[in-house]
Amino acid sequence: AVVSTQSGHYGRGFIKTSLPVSVQQLNCRLLHPALLHPRCYTTPPDYNVNLSPRQLDEIRTDCNIVDVREPDELLELGAIPGAQNIPLGSLPGQIDNIPQENAVFICQRGVRSLTAIQLALQAGFEQPRHLEGGMVAWVKEFE
Numbered sequence: 001a002v003v004s005t006q007s008g009h010y011g012r013g014f015i016k017t018s019l020p021v022s023v024q025q026l027n028c029r030l031l032h033p034a035l036l037h038p039r040c041y042t043t044p045p046d047y048n049v050n051l052s053p054r055q056l057d058e059i060r061t062d063c064n065i066v067d068v069r070e071p072d073e074l075l076e077l078g079a080i081p082g083a084q085n086i087p088l089g090s091l092p093g094q095i096d097n098i099p100q101e102n103a104v105f106i107c108q109r110g111v112r113s114l115t116a117i118q119l120a121l122q123a124g125f126e127q128p129r130h131l132e133g134g135m136v137a138w139v140k141e142f143e
Helices: 023-027 053-062 071-077 088-097 112-122 134-142
Strands: 002-007 015-020 064-067 103-106 129-131
Touching: 053 134, 071 134, 088 112, 103 112, 103 134, 112 129, 129 134
Parallel strands: 064 103, 103 129
Antiparallel strands: 002 015
């Protein structure tokens, strides 16, 4: 099937694309423009990638947390202590510098972090996860 969709809103507008994709690929919700090429799709993970704010808070000292927001976004909602900031656009070039064990990706609302999971899986990470709802959910839960 060829799907025409608007995807990837990151403060720079929408990107319109038409790609041959399967229903399974659509369920991945890969939204970042860098991953729109069909070769970049991977099979959806067979484990639960989502962590609630409470779940992440309980295990965060044992995790390698990567915040994929842009630096100016950190000022808006703050950051989780100990998180490493690597904007999603820079992640492909820096993914080898991230410890693979217990990797957790976070962003503003939980969309870009799903894309980061796909990049991590392609780089060989085992079971990377993300903060469901992003920092918006974190702030709502704890502040």
